[in-house]
Amino acid sequence: MFRWIVSYIVLSHYLQLSYSMTSRIIPRALSEVSTTSPKQFKVAVIGAGAAGLVTARALSSKHGIQVTVLEKNKNVGGVWAYEKSKHRPMYKNLRTNLPKEIMAFREFPFNSDTNVKSPSFVTHKDVQRYLMSYCDKFDLEKLIQFGSQVEQLRICVEHKSSIVEEWPQIELAWVQNGTRHSQTFDAVCVCNGHYAAPSIPTIQGIEYFKGETLHSIEYDDPLDFAGKTVLCIGGRASGADIAREISAHAKKVYLSDSTCPEPLVDGQPHKQGNVLWVPRTEAINRDSTIVFQRCSETPQVDTIIYCTGYDYKFPFINEKSNLELSVVPGERRVSPLYDQLWHAYYPNLTFIGLQHSIVPFPFFELQAEAIVSQWIESSDWKLPNLEERLLSAKQDSNSGGPNGTRIQDTHFLGSFQWNSCLHYAKCAGILDQDLEDYIATNKAIYDDSNRNRKALFPGGDDSYRNMKYIRQDSKRSFQVEIITNDTVSL
Numbered sequence: 001m002f003r004w005i006v007s008y009i010v011l012s013h014y015l016q017l018s019y020s021m022t023s024r025i026i027p028r029a030l031s032e033v034s035t036t037s038p039k040q041f042k043v044a045v046i047g048a049g050a051a052g053l054v055t056a057r058a059l060s061s062k063h064g065i066q067v068t069v070l071e072k073n074k075n076v077g078g079v080w081a082y083e084k085s086k087h088r089p090m091y092k093n094l095r096t097n098l099p100k101e102i103m104a105f106r107e108f109p110f111n112s113d114t115n116v117k118s119p120s121f122v123t124h125k126d127v128q129r130y131l132m133s134y135c136d137k138f139d140l141e142k143l144i145q146f147g148s149q150v151e152q153l154r155i156c157v158e159h160k161s162s163i164v165e166e167w168p169q170i171e172l173a174w175v176q177n178g179t180r181h182s183q184t185f186d187a188v189c190v191c192n193g194h195y196a197a198p199s200i201p202t203i204q205g206i207e208y209f210k211g212e213t214l215h216s217i218e219y220d221d222p223l224d225f226a227g228k229t230v231l232c233i234g235g236r237a238s239g240a241d242i243a244r245e246i247s248a249h250a251k252k253v254y255l256s257d258s259t260c261p262e263p264l265v266d267g268q269p270h271k272q273g274n275v276l277w278v279p280r281t282e283a284i285n286r287d288s289t290i291v292f293q294r295c296s297e298t299p300q301v302d303t304i305i306y307c308t309g310y311d312y313k314f315p316f317i318n319e320k321s322n323l324e325l326s327v328v329p330g331e332r333r334v335s336p337l338y339d340q341l342w343h344a345y346y347p348n349l350t351f352i353g354l355q356h357s358i359v360p361f362p363f364f365e366l367q368a369e370a371i372v373s374q375w376i377e378s379s380d381w382k383l384p385n386l387e388e389r390l391l392s393a394k395q396d397s398n399s400g401g402p403n404g405t406r407i408q409d410t411h412f413l414g415s416f417q418w419n420s421c422l423h424y425a426k427c428a429g430i431l432d433q434d435l436e437d438y439i440a441t442n443k444a445i446y447d448d449s450n451r452n453r454k455a456l457f458p459g460g461d462d463s464y465r466n467m468k469y470i471r472q473d474s475k476r477s478f479q480v481e482i483i484t485n486d487t488v489s490l
C-alpha cells in the first residue's frame with residue numbers, strides 16, 4: 001500500500017509511437033550530429049565522487065573536452081568524505097570490504113608500497129586521501145564548482161511529431177550560494193551516486209514495535225548501542241559489518257537475512273558469541289516481539305537497523321525535464337538505458353555507476369572511457385541507432401538482471417562484472433593485452449577476498465581483512481600475505 005511509484009514518464013507521445021522509425025534519421029554519433037568539434041563540447045558532470053572525478057579526468061585531461069563538475073558539497077570524494085551525519089552512509093570506523101589493490105583506478109594505484117606491512121583493507125580516511133591525491137595528480141579541482149546543487153535537468157527539445165535521432169542540448173539549473181544559475185551543455189554525465197535514498201521494506205505489524213528504528217544511513221558509532229539488543233535486517237557486506245561492530249558493545253545482535261543457512265536446529269538461530277544469524281524477518285507481534293521465518297525464537301529487541309540498501313534517485317529529473325526516465329522505488333531499476341549507461345533516446349545523457357556488486361572505481365573508469373569514445377573522431381565503435389537502442393533498453397529493463405531472476409537485480413552484476421568491463425573497454429576502443437590482464441587480476445583478487453569474507457560467520461570476526469594483496473598482472477594472479485596484529489599499521 002505504501003509502495004511509492006515515481007515514474008517520470010514525460011514525452012508520453014514518444015511512448016505511444018512505434019519503435020520503428022520511418023522518419024528522418026539524423027546521423028548518430030554526437031561528433032556527426034553536432035557542428036562543434038569535440039574540444040569545444042561543453043560537458044557537465046553532476047557530482048564529484050569517485051564516478052564524477054574519473055569521468056572528469058577521462059573527458060578533460062585525457063581528451064581536452066571542456067568540463068564543468070557541479071558538486072553540492074564543499075569537497076570531493078562523495079560517500080568517502082566522512083562527516084557524522086544522519087544523511088551520509090559512511091560510518092566512523094568503516095574499513096573497506098575490498099582490497100585497495102583492486103579498488104584503485106587503473107592509471108593511479110593506491111600507494112602500493114610492498115614493503116609497508118599494512119593490510120589491503122583501508123579506512124574511509126585512506127580512500128578519501130586517495131581520491132584527493134587523484135584530484136591533485138590530474139588537476140581536476142579547477143573543473144569543480146563546489147556548493148552547487150543541481151536542481152533541474154531539461155532536455156532542450158521542442159514538441160515533436162515523430163521520433164528522430166537527435167542529441168539535443170541539455171540545460172542544467174543549479175543553486176550556488178543561494179544564487180540560481182543555468183547553462184546548456186552538449187552532454188551531461190550523471191554521477192550523483194546511489195547511497196542517499198534509503199530503501200525500507202514493509203514489515204507486517206511494524207506499528208506494534210516499541211523500540212527505535214533506523215536505516216544504516218543513520219548509523220555511525222557502535223557505542224550508541226552499548227548494552228542493547230539489536231536486530232540488523234539485511235546481511236550483505238554492510239549489514240554484516242555493522243552487526244560485527246555493534247556486537248562488541250551490545251548485549252545481543254540478531255542478523256536477519258535470506259542467506260541464513262538451513263536447517264535451523266530445533267528452530268534455533270545460528271550463533272557465534274552474541275551474534276545470532278536468523279532467516280528473514282516476517283512480522284512483529286502485538287507484544288512487539290519479532291517473528292523470523294522458520295525460527296522458534298521470538299525476541300524483544302531495543303533497536304531495529306534496516307541494512308536494506310538504497311533506491312536510485314534523481315531529484316533533478318522530473319516532469320519539467322522533457323525526458324522519459326522510469327525510476328520506481330523498491331524496483332531498483334532505471335530505464336530506458338542502453339548498456340545501462342547511455343540514455344536510449346539521448347545518448348549525450350549518461351548515468352555512470354548504477355550497477356551494484358561490482359568493484360566500483362575501475363568499473364566507472366571504463367564506463368567513462370566508453371562515453372568519451374562517442375565524442376572523439378578517432379573512435380571506431382559507434383552506438384547503434386535509436387531503434388536498436390530502444391529495443392535493447394526495453395529488453396534489458398525487463399530482463400531481471402543477468403540471472404534473469406528479479407527486477408531488483410537489473411543493475412546487479414557480481415561475477416558478470418568482468419564481461420561488462422571487457423565490453424565497455426571494447427566500446428572505448430582501449431582493450432588490449434594489458435587491460436585484459438588487469439581485469440583478470442582484479443577478478444582473481446576479488447574472488448579470493450570475497451571467498452574469504454563469505455566463509456566467515458556474518459557479523460562475526462573480520463579476519464578476511466588481515467590480508468595484503470600484491471598484484472601480479474602479467475600472471476593474472478596475486479600474492480597474498482597475512483598481516484598479524486603485530487604487523488598491522490593502518
Ligand code: FAD
Nearest residue numbers: 047049050051071072078079089096097098149150192193
Ligand atoms: P558518491 O560517492 O555518492 O558521489 C556522488 C556525488 O554527487 C556526491 O559528492 C554528492 O554530493 C554529489 N551530488 C549528488 N546529488 C547532487 C546534485 N543534485 N548536485 C550536485 N552534486 C550532487 N566501494 C568500494 O570500492 N570499496 C568499499 O569497501 C566500499 N564500501 C562502501 C561502504 C559504504 C558504507 C558505502 C555507502 C559505499 C561503499 N562503497 C565501497 C561504494 C562506494 O559508494 C563507491 O566506491 C563509490 O565511492 C561511489 O561513487 P559515486 O561517485 O558513484 O557516488
